[in-house]
Amino acid sequence: MFRDLSRPIETGMPTYPGDPDVTLVPDATHETDGYATSELRTGTHAGTHVDAPRHTLPEGEAIDERDVGRFAFEARLVDCRPLTPREPIAPDALPDPDALDRDVDLLVLRTGWESHWGTERYRDHPYLTAAAAERCRAAGVGVGLDTFGPDPTPTADGKNGGESIGGDEPDGTPAHDALLSDSLPIVENLRGLDGLPNRFRLYAFPLRLHGADGSPVRAVAEWEE
């Protein structure tokens, strides 16, 4: 059983604030060339994608430097709902590292935020506290998220969401940094989490983008029925 956990990629799709616009336009055409091709312009973090350590760490590993098999994850679904806008996710929302199956290398955190995709509210997603990121490090697991990412996203009217909404929000990208400094993967903007089993395999193979900080992916879940 397979399921697509990916956002469609198309011209004008929602992107993280400040990221390049996405365009997908015809190039060769059946009429003129006898076949059709298209040209894609996209940021490396558009839609469903994987972050490389280099995304937030200047000396971090690039997306093409890791063995590709590492992106076939043994995933564990963690339903964190209900959550309110910009609510911090504390460590006790995550499984105890000692109780986690040893082969699990990715926690897919369901925040419920996928339903807000394409609206301003999508920016107001819950985020991981520093202590929650530390729990992931202790367990040696990365995270998959149905949000822009594990750190707060700026609001429409300010660089730091914390200034507008909640004064406790961290500056910078501490959850990213904690995970990526241990080379723990981060998969962002997942969708289709409803009804997934507790355990599944998640394929999130990045394009082989030379030296890049991340890559759009086709995220695919597989499990035995």
Place this chain on the structure above:
Amino acid sequence: MFRDLSRPIETGMPTYPGDPDVTLVPDATHETDGYATSELRTGTHAGTHVDAPRHTLPEGEAIDERDVGRFAFEARLVDCRPLTPREPIAPDALPDPDALDRDVDLLVLRTGWESHWGTERYRDHPYLTAAAAERCRAAGVGVGLDTFGPDPTPTADGKNGGESIGGDEPDGTPAHDALLSDSLPIVENLRGLDGLPNRFRLYAFPLRLHGADGSPVRAVAEWEE
């Protein structure tokens, strides 16, 4: 056991004649933004990629219209070597459909041409005859190739390679058409075929490019050691 069968994607990489140039350039930077992102411009058929039926058939299925699980292939390696430049691959080079394991849905044809990547000689790859494409249809299998594709590629000095090299080469894209009209997949520009086992799983999940004719992929082989 996993193996990467994909070409690196980078600025200035080789592309099919007439296809858009590929560029991968920094966008956000650690110095200015606190994190790094990049912008990718690419044709949908750059590097290792999958063709959708719409690539050569105007009414054909788009790359995002097929269930994503169909791109996890049960692959059979077929070593067609030795082959000479622009040599036609006849049906008897392919397995008898009746002798093929029933679960196989992709033949990965090793022509030896991957060693010519980045040179003019890469255009002079062997190609599938109409009869060989028919054999694939009879077996219900798509093809993966270590070349630009299953039809001849134009030479540097002419639209139709057949005019320059061998008068028997077909016009148009008959092998593509035969396969794609039955919705049989085509995976192109594979690399790293040396030492693959006879049978393996091949992941070639396309990006979820809305309405597109194809997509770059990270092609990954997996097998039990």
